[in-house]
Amino acid sequence: MSLAAPPQDPHAPRFRVRPPANWMNDPNGPFRWRGRHHLFYQHNPDAPVHANVHWGHASSSDLVHWEHHPIALAPTPGGPDEAGCWSGCVVDDAGVPTAVYTGVDRDHTGLGTICLARAADPDDETLIEWTPLPTPVVTGPPDGLDVVMFRDPFVFRHDGRRLALVGAGHADGTPSVLLYDCDDLTDWRFAGVLLDGRDPAASAAFGDRATGWECPQLYATKGCEWVLVVSLWDGHPWTTAYLTGRLDTDLRFTARTGGRLDHGRDFYAPAVLQEPDRALMWGWSWEAREQGEHDWAGVLTAPRVVDVHPDGALRVAPAPELHRLHAAEPFVTAPGRATLPAAYDLTVSARGHATVTLLRSASGAELTVSLDPGEGTVTLDRGGWPRKEAGTAEPIIVQVPPDEELTVRVLVDGSLYELFVGDRATVTERVYHRADDVRELNVTPGAAVTGWALVPPTRG
Numbered sequence: 001m002s003l004a005a006p007p008q009d010p011h012a013p014r015f016r017v018r019p020p021a022n023w024m025n026d027p028n029g030p031f032r033w034r035g036r037h038h039l040f041y042q043h044n045p046d047a048p049v050h051a052n053v054h055w056g057h058a059s060s061s062d063l064v065h066w067e068h069h070p071i072a073l074a075p076t077p078g079g080p081d082e083a084g085c086w087s088g089c090v091v092d093d094a095g096v097p098t099a100v101y102t103g104v105d106r107d108h109t110g111l112g113t114i115c116l117a118r119a120a121d122p123d124d125e126t127l128i129e130w131t132p133l134p135t136p137v138v139t140g141p142p143d144g145l146d147v148v149m150f151r152d153p154f155v156f157r158h159d160g161r162r163l164a165l166v167g168a169g170h171a172d173g174t175p176s177v178l179l180y181d182c183d184d185l186t187d188w189r190f191a192g193v194l195l196d197g198r199d200p201a202a203s204a205a206f207g208d209r210a211t212g213w214e215c216p217q218l219y220a221t222k223g224c225e226w227v228l229v230v231s232l233w234d235g236h237p238w239t240t241a242y243l244t245g246r247l248d249t250d251l252r253f254t255a256r257t258g259g260r261l262d263h264g265r266d267f268y269a270p271a272v273l274q275e276p277d278r279a280l281m282w283g284w285s286w287e288a289r290e291q292g293e294h295d296w297a298g299v300l301t302a303p304r305v306v307d308v309h310p311d312g313a314l315r316v317a318p319a320p321e322l323h324r325l326h327a328a329e330p331f332v333t334a335p336g337r338a339t340l341p342a343a344y345d346l347t348v349s350a351r352g353h354a355t356v357t358l359l360r361s362a363s364g365a366e367l368t369v370s371l372d373p374g375e376g377t378v379t380l381d382r383g384g385w386p387r388k389e390a391g392t393a394e395p396i397i398v399q400v401p402p403d404e405e406l407t408v409r410v411l412v413d414g415s416l417y418e419l420f421v422g423d424r425a426t427v428t429e430r431v432y433h434r435a436d437d438v439r440e441l442n443v444t445p446g447a448a449v450t451g452w453a454l455v456p457p458t459r460g
Contacts, residue, residue: 009294011415011432014343015325015454017041017066017282017300019056023048024298026215027282028055029090030273033097034125036061037273039282040072040099041300042087048297053084055099059126063303063321064457069128073099073117080113080136082106087152087215087269088114093185096122100164100185102151103136112151114138114166116185133186138166142178142190146171149212149233155182156218156274159249165194169212169233174198177216177230179251195228195243195253205258206241209234217272218247219279225308227279228253229261229270237268240283244312257312263398264419265387267301267428280319281306285416288387288430301428302411302418309424317423318345318411326452335447340439342414343454349407354447358410359385362436369408369419371447376402378421385431400424413454 018024023044031038036059043056055073060066073085081103088101096118103115113136120129141147149169156163164180176196181189195202197210210232217229226247232238243258261270262283270283283301303319326345332338340358348356350371359367365384372378381395398421400406409420419427433439443449 009296009414010342011294012296013299013413013416014456015064015413016302016416017058018296018298019043019045020068021048021295022046022297023050024056024300025050025284025286026087026269027271027284027300028087028101029099030271030280030282031090031097032273032275033092033127036125037063038090038127039066039300040090041284042085043071045071048295053086055085055101057128062324062457063319064324069126072128072130073101073132076132079103079132079134080105080115081132083108085115086112089154089271091155091185093118097127098185099130100153100155102153110148111140113140114153114188137182137186138180138188141166141168145178145193147178149214150178152215154215154217155185158220158247158251163191163251164188165216165218167212167214167216167230170196173211175210175213175230175233177213177228191251194251195255199255201243201245201255201258205243205255206230206232210238211235215269215271217270218253219272219274219306220247221279221308222277223308225256225312226253227306227308227314228255229272229281231269237286239265240268240270242314244308244314259313260425261314262426262428263396264417264426264428265396266430267426272306279306280304281316283428285428285430289432290388299416301416302413304426313424315423316426317420318409318418322411324457325454327455330450330452332441332449332451335443335445335449338441338451340412340441340451341453342412342439344410344412344451345454346410346412346441346449346451347407348410348443348447348449349405350447351405352446355444356408356410356447356449357440357442358412359431359433360438360440361385361434367431369410371406371408373403373406376400376406378406378408378419378425378427380419380427380429382429382431385433396427396429398425398427 086102102112117132212233213230240261245255
């Protein structure tokens with residue numbers, strides 16, 4: 001089944017990965033196997049609410065044609081994952097794709113275990129059958145650290161070794177990332193705390209609000225810089241952040257700089273796939289409206305290519321494969337007015353102050369993106385479309401280095417809005433238009449603009 005099937009709910013994205021119905025949250029285990037990209041995700045197959053966590057599964061040969069597959073991982077009655085198959089990763093273990101995930105049993109006290117599941121047939125490019133191991137490889141956090149949050153394993157390689165990160169939070173409110181040796185995936189050895197919230201660079205980049213760091217991801221860039229990504233938990237999912245730096249042979253992570261990974265309010269739990277020539281990232285975008293009124297909830301973002309600028313800041317851009325979703329001709333190539341489709345890819349560049357209007361309400365409110373190259377700011381103002389949370393309608397202002405020209409790329413798919421400010425910052429927001437809203441593009445003079453409707457891709 002194609003993910004571009006017309007949705008019944010006009011707010012449902014058509015071109016991003018999501019199950020046909022019911023709940024989804026964290027992307028898990030992005031993995032490339034025999035020419036196909038595989039994406040797994042936390043999924044409740046029975047209802048659009050966060051419960052009964054399984055691993056859903058979709059795959060693609062080109063990052064635009066996504067096909068649904070049967071449930072990959074399901075809770076095992078009486079097993080270590082009886083209360084849910086939670087976040088993790090997928091790795092190639094001597095030719096066998098292996099899921100490394102958080103299992104929660106019925107007697108848990110908030111602490112997960114680390115479980116494994118093997119692909120039943122490694123020669124099958126669809127990887128639709130998985131066999132869980134009956135016992136966890138890690139039964140809980142290491143002794144002596146007073147850990148009260150323990151979950152989300154991420155396996156990576158460094159200097160010929162296979163290592164793993166686990167997200168943690170401590171009883172005193174300090175978040176951390178724990179490090180394990182796991183050359184043998186069935187034999188994990190605790191190797192220390194990679195980083196915690198007392199680190200000055202982490203404190204400066206992340207602040208002190210989080211009490212736990214979820215979904216840690218660590219990958220190397222082409223320039224040999226390392227990027228650590230964490231999701232900040234303060235009792236609830238809050239936001240995401242990153243650090244760039246150096247991973248030494250003694251497994252010390254020395255941070256260089258860092259900051260917010262995404263400046264919007266609807267992006268969390270990103271997962272990274274390190275390919276030979278690039279790193280791809282997907283994030284979960286939750287619903288910013290009341291749950292239970294619709295038969296679906298949650299969507300994954302467009303795939304993003306992530307790297308590092310010479311100054312240490314994160315470099316991020318939409319995966320180039322997304323151009324395959326473009327219609328044959330652009331619907332707009334000059335400033336002015338144009339009707340916007342429900343899904344589009346819009347690029348605006350300006351050398352002076354410019355404002356782009358994307359949505360207009362019957363009362364005259366406008367959803368705008370303002371560019372100021374001289375100040376290096378981009379402002380998203382969606383105040384006419386308030387969120388369910390009180391006090392969160394204020395504009396989002398993103399700061400990047402000032403330049404002679406500033407470019408913003410806007411990807412919209414139903415209610416999912418993704419802004420790419422140059423290649424230095426992203427903003428992910430959910431905006432639910434009303435029946436009498438008008439999708440109309442209006443760009444002030446002096447800006448260059450090109451917009452493409454998104455259409456179901458054709459093979460070939």
